Amino acid sequence: MKLHEDNTLGALGCAIGKGLLAGIAATAVMTLSQMIEMKITKRQASDAPVKVAEDTAGVKPATQEDKTRLSQELHWSYGTAWGVARGLIGLTGLKGLPATLLHFGAVWGTALIMLPKHDAAKPINEQESKDIAIDVLHHGVYAITAGLVYDALDAGSKNERKLKKLLAC
Template sequence: MRTHQDNALGELAGAIGKGLLAGLAGTAAITLSQMIEMKITKREPSDAPVKVASQVTGAAPADDSQKEKLNNEIHYAYGTSWGIVRGLLGFAGLKGIPATLVHFGAIWATELVMLPKYDAAPPVNEQEPKSVAIDALHHAVYAVAAGLVYDALDAGSPQQQKLNKLNKLIKGMNASAF
């Protein structure tokens, strides 16, 4: 009796779940990266998440302490939800470095379009090259961390990895026999 059958919907749900965990890890990594950079450059934290959310929803935080808390919550929710994209890339068969590059491109391109649209940041062509490079670095940290976590979660147990390698070897031998 088979205990595991191909189940596309179950695999999709698994990919999304792994993606959410990867997105959470990526968000923690970008947050740490930004905190280190802000200590070095003496830059104040960005309030872009709450600016965009306030414009989109029409709701605003009551005071500065609420603003900082809400900003952080939106930052984590947004970053974690981008993990779904990483999960969908994995579900579609894109793995490793290519998936990380696509994920990075999607995240950073969205930011470069969305933040100026909501007056949360100037257009990229009006920013200092150093600021653009730092922002790209932070988003690369996110994408790499999320990618590493997703790929680790997607690899399965050591036994499953061995079975997958054996299966590939057998398929390769069958293909070369014809």
């Protein structure tokens, strides 16, 4: 009797779902990291999400409150969506630090290309080293959190692990 059959679409759905949960958690932790850093450095919140929305979708918030709300909505949507990439990485069998490094490279690498393209940030070669370090810190916090959460969700239940161990004999 077969207890579990391979189901590619089911595995894809599970990876996407776990990735979305990891993306939400990672965005929450990254947001906290940014709030703490901005209090320490006295840096203002970035308007990069709104600049990209203005450039790509022609969105023009009418008030500062609308701009702040749109920026937060985009920040959370973007961060959550990047969790799907972590799920797809997980489907390859990559876990732990290698998966986290790949995810970090994809997320931060995309930001390094996309933001200057939409005049939402300077190219990296024109940025101050302090600003690059802050950006790496926050994207690192995001990728590490997403990796830890995804790997924890992907580990299965205690009973499932015991069953797999028994069936492996």
